[in-house]
Amino acid sequence: MPNGKITKRSVDALQPKDRDEFMWDTDLRGFGVKITPKGTKTYIVQYRMGGRSTGTSRWTIGQHGAWSPNSAREEAERILRKVGSGTDPRIEANDKAAADQARKLDNIRFDFATYGERFLAEYGKQKWRPRTYASAESNMRRWVFPTLAGKSLLTIERRDVVSIFDRLPSSSPALPRSIFALVRKLFTWAVERGDLERSPIEGMGSPAAVASRDRVLSDHELSLIAVFADDLGAPFAAFFRLLIVTGQRRDEVAGMSWSEVDRDSLEWVIPARRSKNAKEHTVPLNDLALIELDGLAGGNSWPHAGFVFTTTGKTPISGYSKAKMRLDGIVQRHSIRPISAWRIHDLRRTFATAMQRLNVRFEVTEALLNHVSGSKSGTAGVYQRHDWKPEKRVAMDAWAVHLQKLIAKLADSS
DSSP: OOOBOOOHHHHHTOOOOSSOEEEEBSSSTTEEEEEOTTOOEEEEEEEESSSTTSOEEEEEEEEBTTBOHHHHHHHHHHHHHHHHTTOOHHHHHHHHHHHHHHHHHHHHHTBHHHHHHHHIIIIIHHHSOHHHHHHHHHHIIIIIHHHHTTSBTTTOOHHHHHHHHHTSOTTOTTHHHHHHHHHHHHHHHHHHHTSOSSOTTTTOOOOOOOOOOOOOOOHHHHHHHHHHGGGGOTTHHHHHHHHHHHOOOHHHHHTOBGGGEETTTTEEEEOGGGSTTSOOEEEEOOHHHHHHHHHHHTSSSOOSSSBSSOSSSSSOOOOHHHHHHHHHHHHHHHOSSOOOSOOTHHHHHHHHHHHHHTTOOHHHHHHHHTOOOTTTSHHHHHHOOOOOHHHHHHHHHHHHHHHHHHHHHHHHHO
16 A cells, blocks of 8 residues: 555545555654554554664554544654653553553542441451440441542542531531541551551541530439330330439440349349440349339249340340430420420439439449449559449449339329
């Protein structure tokens, strides 16, 4: 095929033959067009990396139509300039393809949602207690992933993290601090692993802690909850009353299993894996606690396994907030003196305050709450091994008597 200047007219005029044919441009050495037997026309550039002793290499620019002769010529000139400077476009392309592939893999590996799942599995499940992990996983999926998913861990900036907090509801004042601690740990973990050079929130101050609550329910309010909880039915009626009677944490009561309670010894033993401070905790069961547990068991012969508070038989109860809203509505409808705003944890604070009113020693109250305070830490914790078991039982029995009087007083006044 004769050579000539490559123009649209000359390329359009090319006709296919029974094998590949080439037309080389007379103005730009190495620039050409190939036509196949099927009539496909492709712009190419041919070059040598070195002198005449080296073989020729051929680079495909693209098909005629997608490329015009002028644009193909400009691309050929660019490639030949690289060759002239000692850069082989094939090696450069391979390097670029490798870099693009590595970048693609990094985008997959460091996609925040993917990395967050890995953090939860490899750090959270290994380091955190089940309850802590469950809370962190919930916060991650509900508040963090929706904002950062789709972004690369490597490109996330502080303003991206700040946008998480902009979306948090003002009705949960403690939530920002929890979310901050979670994302800070994730970024710290990434830095420790060498996946990230530095945390995007390095130097960023933690949200202010929520002021400690001091809400303590009055005797009248406590008796209203105890009495009208009955309208909730099982298992939430007994759940709220056992919160009052035992003074234990919400999740500890909700997760109670029949294997933890013993009617003969009148004890509830919360295993270390379920207690907040990871220490086994024994709670004496008084007469009011027995009434609730007997009611749930259908008699004084308790099951040996399974959850005490369950609606499925497979998992402990949840939906505390909805149950409390129902309870508040019931009290509002039936009581002349409604209860002021309160939270479930206020029942535990009320229990602790009542112990002091009943002249229970501070150390005994702390033991009932499973607190590790100044009375049980440091040197005192090493040498003071008394478990206050007798004193705890006396205190719990006194608390039952006090509650029975409150309930009787409410009944007399209604």
